[in-house]
Amino acid sequence: MRRVISILLENEAGALSRVAGLFSARGYNIESLTVAPTDDASLSHMTIVTYGSDLVIEQITKQLNKLIDVVRLIDLTDGAYVEREMLLAKIALAKLPLSDLKVLVELFNGCIIDICQSNCTVEITGTGHRLDAFVEACGRTQIIELVRSGVSGISRGA
Amino acid sequence: MKLTGAEIVLACLKDEGVEFLFGYPGGAALHIYDAVYRQKQVRHILVRHEQGATHAADGFARATGKPGVVLVTSGPGVTNTVTGIATAFMDSIPMVVLTAQVATHLIGDDAFQEVDTVGITRPCVKHNFLVKDVNDLAMTIKKAFYIATTGRPGPVVVDIPKDVTAAQAEYLYPKSIEIRSYAPVDKGHTKQISRAVDLLLQAERPIIYTGGGVIQGGAALELAELVRELQYPCTNTLMGLGAFPASDPLFIGMLGMHGTYEANMAMYECDVMLAVGARFDDRVTGDLKLFSPRSRIIHVDVDPSSIGKNVSVEVPIVGEAAPVLREMIALVRQRKDKLVSGVIDAWWNTINAWRGINCLDYDVSDELIKPQYVVQKLFEITKGEAFVASDVGQHQMWAAQYYGFDQPRRWVNSGGLGTMGFGLPAAMGIQLAYPKMPVACITGEASIMMCIQELSTCKQYDLPIKVIALNNRYMGMVRQWQEFFYESRYSHSYMDALPDFVRLAESFGHVGMRIDKPGDVEGALKEAFDSDDRLVFMDFITDQTENVYPMIAAGAGHNEMHLKPSRHGEVHKERELA
Numbered sequence: 001m002r003r004v005i006s007i008l009l010e011n012e013a014g015a016l017s018r019v020a021g022l023f024s025a026r027g028y029n030i031e032s033l034t035v036a037p038t039d040d041a042s043l044s045h046m047t048i049v050t051y052g053s054d055l056v057i058e059q060i061t062k063q064l065n066k067l068i069d070v071v072r073l074i075d076l077t078d079g080a081y082v083e084r085e086m087l088l089a090k091i092a093l094a095k096l097p098l099s100d101l102k103v104l105v106e107l108f109n110g111c112i113i114d115i116c117q118s119n120c121t122v123e124i125t126g127t128g129h130r131l132d133a134f135v136e137a138c139g140r141t142q143i144i145e146l147v148r149s150g151v152s153g154i155s156r157g158a
Numbered sequence: 159m160k161l162t163g164a165e166i167v168l169a170c171l172k173d174e175g176v177e178f179l180f181g182y183p184g185g186a187a188l189h190i191y192d193a194v195y196r197q198k199q200v201r202h203i204l205v206r207h208e209q210g211a212t213h214a215a216d217g218f219a220r221a222t223g224k225p226g227v228v229l230v231t232s233g234p235g236v237t238n239t240v241t242g243i244a245t246a247f248m249d250s251i252p253m254v255v256l257t258a259q260v261a262t263h264l265i266g267d268d269a270f271q272e273v274d275t276v277g278i279t280r281p282c283v284k285h286n287f288l289v290k291d292v293n294d295l296a297m298t299i300k301k302a303f304y305i306a307t308t309g310r311p312g313p314v315v316v317d318i319p320k321d322v323t324a325a326q327a328e329y330l331y332p333k334s335i336e337i338r339s340y341a342p343v344d345k346g347h348t349k350q351i352s353r354a355v356d357l358l359l360q361a362e363r364p365i366i367y368t369g370g371g372v373i374q375g376g377a378a379l380e381l382a383e384l385v386r387e388l389q390y391p392c393t394n395t396l397m398g399l400g401a402f403p404a405s406d407p408l409f410i411g412m413l414g415m416h417g418t419y420e421a422n423m424a425m426y427e428c429d430v431m432l433a434v435g436a437r438f439d440d441r442v443t444g445d446l447k448l449f450s451p452r453s454r455i456i457h458v459d460v461d462p463s464s465i466g467k468n469v470s471v472e473v474p475i476v477g478e479a480a481p482v483l484r485e486m487i488a489l490v491r492q493r494k495d496k497l498v499s500g501v502i503d504a505w506w507n508t509i510n511a512w513r514g515i516n517c518l519d520y521d522v523s524d525e526l527i528k529p530q531y532v533v534q535k536l537f538e539i540t541k542g543e544a545f546v547a548s549d550v551g552q553h554q555m556w557a558a559q560y561y562g563f564d565q566p567r568r569w570v571n572s573g574g575l576g577t578m579g580f581g582l583p584a585a586m587g588i589q590l591a592y593p594k595m596p597v598a599c600i601t602g603e604a605s606i607m608m609c610i611q612e613l614s615t616c617k618q619y620d621l622p623i624k625v626i627a628l629n630n631r632y633m634g635m636v637r638q639w640q641e642f643f644y645e646s647r648y649s650h651s652y653m654d655a656l657p658d659f660v661r662l663a664e665s666f667g668h669v670g671m672r673i674d675k676p677g678d679v680e681g682a683l684k685e686a687f688d689s690d691d692r693l694v695f696m697d698f699i700t701d702q703t704e705n706v707y708p709m710i711a712a713g714a715g716h717n718e719m720h721l722k723p724s725r726h727g728e729v730h731k732e733r734e735l736a
Binding site (some may be wrong): 009013014019025058060062068 | 277280340429462
């Protein structure tokens with residue numbers, strides 16, 4: 001099952017490689033991983049999207065918690081949460097006319113951020129699934145280049 | 159007053175109460191070695207290879223319960239320690255490894271003797287640090303000792319660049335420390351402990367299965383008290399031997415791949431299992447699908463990630479072994495009236511019938527020295543009180559099977575990583591900690607060659623270790639597997655061109671003995687242990703064909719044990735005795 005795990009970790013050199021190394025050493029899957037500093041300079045925030053059986057997920061969270069640099073870990077999928085991911089795509093205009101693309105981008109609450117003669121670049125933000133849907137709707141052959149940021153997540157409520 | 163980084167390192171070790179520093183100098187470590195020279199409190203032991211330093215520190219830690227401390231230089235000094243660090247990591251041994259690094263401005267430049275120490279050691283340490291500022295040095299070393307020795311212990315590496323050891327800072331060693339992201343548990347959950355005790359008391363076929371965690375957690379007395387209070391059978395893992403006295407009739411032997419018939423059958427047939435400080439390793443469980451199919455499991459461990467990793471558990475208890483066992487003992491005493499009298503007797507009858515098979519019986523020979531016989535004689539001559547360090551292979555299993563350990567921390571071996579070459583340097587660490595005690599290193603002619611250079615260290619520090627080499631001219635365990643599973647194609651398991659160990663020992667300044675007749679075994683051991691100021695290397699020429707039994711093939715179940723071939727007919731697959 002797909003899980004979104006949110007981690008607060010010490011903003012130390014090597015903290016990221018400890019997390020990444022753990023996943024590769026123990027054969028766990030990483031679908032995406034994002035990391036950035038927080039308003040507290042001594043902490044980084046990381047969101048990991050992973051999948052596995054309940055048993056594997058339990059091990060992943062326990063092993064992550066065991067890392068000395070991990071200050072707090074929440075499996076967001078255990079409760080209510082919001083996730084967002086950003087997609088940048090360079091789309092060929094040959095088969096998908098600009099007018100059609102504009103409608104599609106508006107439908108996904110995105111915007112066109114760059115344009116040239118043969119292609120334009122769009123930005124879409126949404127859940128991972130929603131971005132998948134956009135790629136589907138565009139048609140893969142129209143997309144020249146695709147860059148996704150990976151998921152960031154936060155729990156809902158207080 | 160300001161101190162240099164190098165002086166701060168030594169001051170920290172002194173304040174931490176470190177007695178021995180196992181190490182080997184080199185370029186990046188020279189400032190620290192100069193500080194070693196200019197002080198008296200911490201005794202530096204110069205090994206002959208950095209791997210030896212880590213194993214010696216590890217042996218010291220296993221025998222004493224205190225952290226072992228290592229100092230090496232950068233580059234190859236570090237890479238040579240990796241095997242020793244991984245060995246300690248797999249067996250959860252507290253260790254602090256100080257590694258010198260090239261100067262901070264050279265890091266990343268592929269400088270002479272530079273390696274990415276933090277990167278190379280990361281997967282086999284509990285934690286590691288690179289100290290870039292001399293002002294952080296004392297605090298980092300304090301953290302290293304705290305992390306290494308608390309919770310589930312393990313090795314911690316502190317990488318110190320050369321310029322940091324030259325720079326100066328005010329020295330203040332923190333008395334205590336808190337790390338916001340690290341809070342090891344001690345006491346277990348009271349409700350869970352109560353549930354566990356209720357489950358234990360209603361058991362009809364209980365077993366108590368314990369591992370290295372009871373020894374590392376200093377909980378051997380508590381374990382013995384609980385086992386005796388309940389009168390339940392107790393089995394120990396390879397790492398847990400000595401946690402419960404082997405001479406106690408409630409002890410049913412080691413379990414696992416080369417465990418006793420009674421221990422493995424009891425694991426298979428039990429209805430309630432109390433596991434303490436054990437991690438359900440594959441060498442213990444065999445095929446997980448066949449593992450203890452009818453039992454309800456209580457698992458006590460200080461590391462939550464050990465619980466539920468391989469086997470699903472009904473009552474998980476996260477906590478230190480000693481306080482959890484103490485709580486259990488108190489509850490058992492309160493609720494003892496719930497024990498149904500007589501129920502356990504039937505279980506003991508079954509176990510005693512398994513015991514009757516006498517699975518550790520072996521053929522005695524007048525002509526060839528049986529390796530099991532040497533270990534038995536060693537046990538008798540040392541009255542079971544020696545410290546025994548072992549290497550890895552058949553001799554390790556025979557040592558575990560035939561030397562009955564009555565006390566914790568007397569049996570020192572590389573159980574998790576299975577590191578050949580561990581025995582001799584580990585014995586050095588033990589002998590330094592206990593200079594007056596008999597220390598035996600049970601080894602094989604293959605294992606001993608992997609750290610043979612440490613015989614020189616033993617000479618330098620007058621360590622009267624008794625090396626017991628069970629020399630069968632084969633990598634015995636490899637040969638055994640090749641015999642069983644590769645139709646006796648002995649691919650590269652034969653030790654050709656062995657040295658003359660007697661002359662080799664003598665050339666290092668020790669005493670060498672070669673024993674090739676069963677009748678000479680006892681006399682040689684007596685003579686060796688009588689000379690308490692000399693290292694004696696005993697080269698026992700043993701039966702080449704001997705195999706370790708019982709054996710559960712990798713991936714088989716506890717009920718699928720092989721006894722030695724002449725006994726095969728007596729044992730059937732399952733349950734006929736139950």
